Amino acid sequence: MDALTWDNACSAITNMPKQACYMRFRSITPLLLLCQAALADAPTQTARADAHAPIGVMADHLHHGDEWMVGYRFMRNYQDALRDGTNHVSKQRAYSRLSSGGYGYHNAPTRMAMNMHMLEAMYGWSDRVTLMLMANYMDMNMDAELHPHGPAAPVPYRMDSSGWGDVELAALFDAGRTAHGRWVGKLGLSLPTGSITKKDDMPHGVLGALVPMRMEYTMQLGSGTYDLRPAMTYSEQRDGWSWGAQASAVLRLGENRQDYRLGHRGELTAWAARLWTPAASTSLRLVGSRWGNIHGRDDAIDPDMSPAADPDAQGGERVEVGLGANLYAPSGALKGQRLALEFLTPVYQDLDGPQLANEWTLNVGWQFAF
Template sequence: MFEYLPPVSRSFNRPLCLLGLMAGAGLAQAHDDWQGARADAHAPIGVMGDHVHKAGEWMVGYRYMPMHQEGLLDGSDSVSKQETYSSEAAGGYGYHNAPKDMDMAMHMVEVMYAPTDRWTLMAMIPYVTMDMSSELHSHGDHPPVPFDMESDGIGDVSLSAMFRITPVASAHQAIASLGLSVPTGSITEKDDMPHGEHGAPVAMRLEYPMQLGSGTYDLKPGLTYVGQGERWSWGGQGIATLRTGENDEGYTLGNRTDLTGWIAYGWTPAVSTSLRLAFATWGNIDGQDERISPTMSPAADPRAQGGERADVGIGVNFYAPEGLLQGHRLGIEVLLPVAQRLDGPQLETDWSAVLGWQYAF
């Protein structure tokens, strides 16, 4: 285990230079008025809360967000399953289980309403499904026992208020936001694990990454900037997730910071493509659920939950400026990690994606 996570920002140097050059080209073409009827008027679909609406306007949307994790990292070094459940005396970590891979998918319904030109309110309701494959270490000559764990249900509902700082029609928009994550997601999920006599399945509380929520009311302050040129658009966003208090099971998830920047090009008013950089850092768990043994698995260890990751995202936005589908948007974005350092052993992220639909009226 390690306490300090060195920054992975060095991995951003070349992509940041590219984004800077592209943004400079866009700024050189900047105009005075915001143009909303074009595909790149919204950020890549993986960015939440990037825009506000005019007074009286509604928007409804749906996002599907899958993610796949496979393999274990401690810092940026790969860790084998054998090392994970080998004894500390033998140079291992001494856990009973070793995670192999995990698939998560989130279905997000979102609703936005603008009571004034300055203020927009937003609610996001997630439904989460998770599936983790693990191995139970069998002592002696017996091979490891593979098993799967599953959980699904409503996650933590998010309520946000966004304030437009800049003039309504400006081609440069600055937006301040404050969100509240409500602990509607379960933190007491169980599934069968082969920990009974002779490997018999026993219903046990699932590990921290398999729970559906944080169990606490979390504040999410943020700041977003977006700009437009004749063909180019660009933006950046920073959002913090600040946990408040301790949940009913005796622990608090680590705080989180998400930073991202993007550049997009509109090929036509109906189609745009984007390049995005995203950086996230999150802390370890403070406290412990007494029904989750920290020696069972690294996913059950409060000290093995923190980390940081840098992703590159490639996206496409589609928009219908006229006709029967006028006002409908469709976005697709795929994100691939370029660097990650994890307090581990911890499952590393292989890829994630976002597919979304939005309709304003």
């Protein structure tokens, strides 16, 4: 609106003389210009620690054209104690007979730990499109007890599984800008490179002899299917603060060669970060996830042996809270490198059980952009 138009409107509404309206317009002009500048589109600042989301969030940012980023992420997940719905279940009830109020399984998992090493590479195809490749190596172990449903005492044993998991290819794209932030979309495809036929020795032979058997679904390294992995992320930066939110999903395409597919998965997460210096920030994150049971079954995995082998005891939903920190080198010999960590713990779990409940997850990552 120009000065003359503003003067006429001001005079008509307020009954003030046009000269008084003109002087009032001149007095607020600098403020109007400042607001216009603040609301104008501005690129996200990358030379600050909170330019990336907490390390537990992926596919949240883009890179400039011809820019590379390589990284390594380590995730440690620990599960302990069984749960059905929101209630804890004892291992004794898991392998007690149905007639005595138990679940009737022969085994009861007691704990599980997973270490995942992820290698990632990102390349800026242009300022608006970034390509991403992720590969992971997993090392898992599960403690369980075998109950013969007789007078003999339960037999504790451990299963171990390790190897390369599924590989993901993805394209990230600029989905829009706001005054202080941006939308980033993701179209990803997971390739079934991880094994779904891993075996280990278990005490299921005569008189508890160890025999090689296919391990439960949670101990396999991949899904066995091609999986779509779409996501949409919004992040915004202000002076000393940043925040963001992401919606993501894992959609299984068909069944694998063992005649089953894992359940679809959806996740919503939001975070806020405090920038203490350009090189350091801390974050608070909330994560809500939901995943389905297995459709079909692997004939080599007896669903009566263990809750972890039961296709109908794999789904659930969970809410977690995470605390994180990002460190970034804006200059010097380490320029462009980031080190980040995040610790998450659940505040709510509702599981189709009995199923091992999540206790905590630790994410650590290093990234280098050049």
